[in-house]
Amino acid sequence: MAFTSHRPGWARATAVTVTALLILLAPPAGRATAAGATLPLGDPGLAETRTTRTLADGVTLTRIVRGTEPAPAGQIDTTTHGPWKVDVLTIDPHRAHGHLRATYGPDLAHTEKTTELVRSSGALAGVNASFFTYTASAEYPGDPVGLGLYDGRLLSEPTGDDTEADLVVDAHDNRVVMGRLSWKGSLHNRRTGATLPLKYVNHPPVVPPACAGLTDETRCAVPGDVVRFTPEFDGTTPAGAGVEVVLDRHGCVVRTQSTRGTHLTSGQTSVQATGADAAALLHTADGGCLRTESVLTDEQGRRLPVHPGLFGVNGRYRLTAHGRIVVPAGAGSFFARNPRTIAGTTRDGKVVLATIDGRMTTSVGTTMDETAAVAQALGLTDAVNLDGGGSTTMSVEGTLANHPSGTTERAVGDALVFVPGPYRPLEYRPADES
Template identity: 70%
Template sequence: MTVSTPGLSGLRRAGALAAATLAAVALGVVPGARADAASGTLPIGDADLTEITTSRVLADGVTLTHIVRGTEPAQPDQINTTSRGPWVVNVLTIDPRRARGHLKATYGTNLGQVEKTTDLVRDSGALAGVNASFFTFTASPLYPGDPVGLGLYGGKLLSEPTIEPGEVNFVVDANNNRALTGKLTWSGSARNRRTHTVLPLEFINHPPVVPAGCTAVVDQSVCTEPGDVVQFTPEFDSATPAGVGVEVVLNRLGCVVRTATTRGTTLAVGQTSLQATGRDAGALLAVAGRGCLDLTSTLTDQRGRKLGLRPGLFGVNGRYPLTANGRIVVPDGGSDSFFARNPRTIAGTTRDGKVVLATIDGRQTTSVGTTLDETAAVAQALGMSDAVNLDGGGSTAMAAQGALVNHPSGAERAVGDALVYVEGRYHGGN
């Protein structure tokens, strides 16, 4: 155990080696102003706060660290303003040079539903893990687990990154535990092999929206308002979303096996479907016909280079980078409550290639949480040269060795996916 008070050196962070890189891609990062070097304690709150650190080894190359900064509970009405804390931080550190397992993302039974982080960790046979992506939650009652952004699992792109400027992605190769952060973009299309006509895709595994002026139109092909064109895979849910519009089911060769003038069907292994609403319904029928389609799906990094989808590649979505090349890069959030004190989940890498997953408890008198600026300062102090802010708030959770490690702000919430560390080499699967 390390007890750190003013005048005593606390956590020591090293990092002289070059950052590890994925063999097939280098995700871009956002430049910014370098913050002051970490003093050895977490650089949040008053300088005279006592900080207590305990660590334990979970497995070769895997360490769990518990940090408490501040000793007195906060007053309930001062959680968002106090400079006395307390703050409770849990840190999972994975050293790829020594670890004998692999880091990956998992969404559980299917993509559209939610499960608790503790269940995702246990059901995947993992040693430890944290919640990961932002997901639709209450915005989509039928499919609450649908990722709001990138969802890449075992080399399968099951959810496309958004064009929102705040989205940032965390990508890891389970074959070597190398990880990077950055922003990916996506494009997709369906092309008829015989006629060569092309129809752009707008989403992957995301329920299409029916245009407001056509909600009462049963035959969407006569609608004059643009709708959505979406690709669905069997991983999404037990059935594709039902409703007005059209749906075309393709076999593993890309050839049409059935067409319906309403949406909603069950897909067999190897099948995929395309759904369309609004006037795009007619466009889909025209492109598909009774022929065969080539579906394209391309991920591109910030430098315009394609990311090859290969087995073992996983990626989740976050909101806003925290650090990049050792610099704090949090944008100005103004009065947006997202930037205020909340529970937080962080993923990042150190300069010598370690992967760090951390949670910060919040909205409690026993741990007040962090602003996004404070979160970045914590990430930097923990040695994360590149770090992203994952889903937080009520979703923040860390589990290890079958038990919940942190204290969520309420009952543990079911989430869309998780980043988990599994002992043993990666052998496929989500």
């Protein structure tokens, strides 16, 4: 269920609330049981079993199966008999020897399967995470549609859309916060004082249709986009009409190009501009070094400090907040029964990553309302709905733990993973952000 919308048409501004927490009750390891609190899905009295196994100290995997008979193919969206299959990965930060982090493939612009992301990061387990630009024809299908924060590096900004629900984790202590983040970015010429707002981070800019035929984009009178690119995005930056300014690790101009598209080496960044903003970028960058300001704020307008070890992904809709179900009413395919991926926290600080298989006679999936009810029943005081549908995947030790819909596992933009051992920062870090 990856979003196919492109960000330039979306508004940009939002925030984050600190998570509250609730106890997740799980049956003893290795024991299947139909006793205890059952999932609020389908008819009362449906058979339900839970089997839990310990993956490592403080890390368990629970399989919940509710309902016993396969659903008729024509009744997947309406049946009250199920079945449902739910996989629940529970991490107790007080006991687990490892850390949570978000990870993507060789570059941000393309996609990798969740199983591959778990293997390549040396993780014990993980699930798919952010909504991403995925379409069959997309040149950069892995581009996150919303927040993408990796080891303290903002590689994709929040959309500002009211539906976005962001999850941020600090790998130092596995503390999780969630809500809606807002972002502002700008360029400042240290010598001249010229300033230019940034619109996006690592997203291909759009050339205004009225200026598409111009050979010199600086003559365009219609506002375009101003976008900051980092080496993590792709091997080369997006090509096309507009201008591009390449900066070294100190923010000083390395070269200026009259068209877009170049290779960035380690430590370099670039800024692309289209439309009337092309001339504005050249003016701002003229004869000096640029300071890049990038600020994330929470829902109260307080600055969220960004530091090594901070990771963040985007979801769509909060499921629970402070113990209450908060999913809004909605209609259409997104709110209908689908495979779902959930991330949340419990009152005593456990982190839970869960997948609900769907679109199959062996597991029908859940509506948004049902998904929120499952999150609450699992003890998640605060939870977000991550990318779902064909993206919903859980991997344990690099092998599939659930059954994704479709004929093969879908490649995704990024994943939330639990990596054994202490957090260690990545090597390269831009020096020009404030």
